Amino acid sequence: xxxxxSSVARPALVENDERLRxxxxxxxxxxxLALDTEFVRVRTYYPELCLIQVAAPDSLACIDPLAWERLPxxxxxxxxxxxxxxxxxxxxxxxxxxxxRQDLELFYLLDRRLPGPLFDTQIAxxxxxxxxxxx
Numbered sequence: 142x143x144x145x146x147s148s149v150a151r152p153a154l155v156e157n158d159e160r161l162r163x164x165x166x167x168x169x170x171x172x173x174l175a176l177d178t179e180f181v182r183v184r185t186y187y188p189e190l191c192l193i194q195v196a197a198p199d200s201l202a203c204i205d206p207l208a209w210e211r212l213p214x215x216x217x218x219x220x221x222x223x224x225x226x227x228x229x230x231x232x233x234x235x236x237x238x239x240x241x242r243q244d245l246e247l248f249y250l251l252d253r254r255l256p257g258p259l260f261d262t263q264i265a266x267x268x269x270x271x272x273x274x275x276x
Contacts, residue, residue, distance in 0.1 A: 152201045156208035158221060164195075164202050165224035171197040173235040174228070176256070178244045188247045193225070222251060229256035239263050 155161050168174060174197040180188035193204040204225065229236060229248060236256045238244055240263040248256055267273060 152203065155202050155204040158209075161204065161222070162224050164200065164204070165228050167200040168195070168197050168228050168234070169231075171200070171234055173197065173237055173260075174200075175237045176229075176241075176244065177238065178247055180243075180247055187250060188243065190247055190251075193222075195225075226252050226254075230254060232258060235260055237262065 153160065153164055155164050174195055177194045178190060179192040179194075180190050182188055190206050193206070195202050195204065204222075206222065226248075228234065235258050237260045239261065241259065241261050245255055245259075248254075263273075
């Protein structure tokens with residue numbers, strides 16, 4: 142998905158199953174992907190997923206699971222993140238996160254598995270002697 146004018150991947154907005162499958166297909170064979178989520182915990186003990194940001198060497202996207210909810214009721218089905226979850230559990234792709242504890246909780250609640258292998262930049266920074274809250 143590189144842009145014709147540069148080597149930087151063009152960001153994609155993923156709002157439906159078809160785009161999710163296509164985006165996940167572009168991740169196959171990547172050596173790593175960077176991953177971050179946005180969620181809310183209002184009036185609930187569990188995080189409610191709002192956005193997943195994913196970057197790989199040649200792919201970049203924001204996955205909007207709330208977009209599926211905004212579709213008219215006559216258009217099934219609700220969001221299925223199965224193609225992304227398959228990528229998150231691919232042992233040949235390193236998942237890079239920063240302070241990923243709460244992200245991992247969210248992914249565990251989705252399918253009772255944790256993504257892996259995982260590299261957390263906050264933990265790596267602490268091992269190198271940086272302060273706890275380095276961004």
